[in-house]
Amino acid sequence: MKEELKVKKIKDGTVIDHIKGGMGRKVLDILDIGGNFPETSALLMNVPSKRIGKKDIVKIENKTLKKDEVDEIALIAPNATWNVIKDYKVVKKSRIELPDLIEGILKCPNPKCISNADEPVKSKFKVEEREPVKLRCNYCERIIDLKDVL
């Protein structure tokens, strides 16, 4: 009896490849996959990769990514590859890159920052450094390590 597990081809959907090994579950969190998410999906972890050593891969049927989802994935898996599948074919392939400005995803950890006041203001962070990621709040100018806001 041979053991083999194949993930069937998806007709339409999204494949996120070259996620840094160990970060794939966080990508599922960002996309809210698991629990009640109804579509067929797959997470492969610590797959050997020539480019990045060990990589995770996320594959989701009937799902397209929104801009804020892509920006959030870019924070934890910069340089991941984003494939759009239509009718069993890769119709678009791109690199997920950290934008220069991150809007509305993260919350400034400074309690006195105007973005945390009662009147809602959309958070904005400038990417100051990329490896490791350092952000600067557009309002209070505090410099923030990514690990402090994720």
Added chain:
Amino acid sequence: MKEELKVKKIKDGTVIDHIKGGMGRKVLDILDIGGNFPETSALLMNVPSKRIGKKDIVKIENKTLKKDEVDEIALIAPNATWNVIKDYKVVKKSRIELPDLIEGILKCPNPKCISNADEPVKSKFKVEEREPVKLRCNYCERIIDLKDVL
């Protein structure tokens, strides 16, 4: 360009199949897979299943299950199938069944229960009902819904 994702055969490890759709991520939590877990592993979600409608599958290289891990999986994925893989072959296949007594995994939600006293006592629950699961604490005799302790 065709898109196909295959999960390579594993030489040695564990496959947990027929997990109720949506519960696979909780199985990864129980086994502490993700983040720093170094082995190749896979989670497939909402795979069509004749037996249970939609199922999740977890596959982990170089991992054997311990008894308390199996008991904890039984709580959230009763009747899952547990395959032990050695040298690319399924050498053991069994059903993960809820035991009659669950020891040391759950914490009694009754703050006055002796199992929550300063002197550590190993928690013990008798399985009173199986669908849905209802447990009785061996010490304070409180009847507990599974959702209150997971």
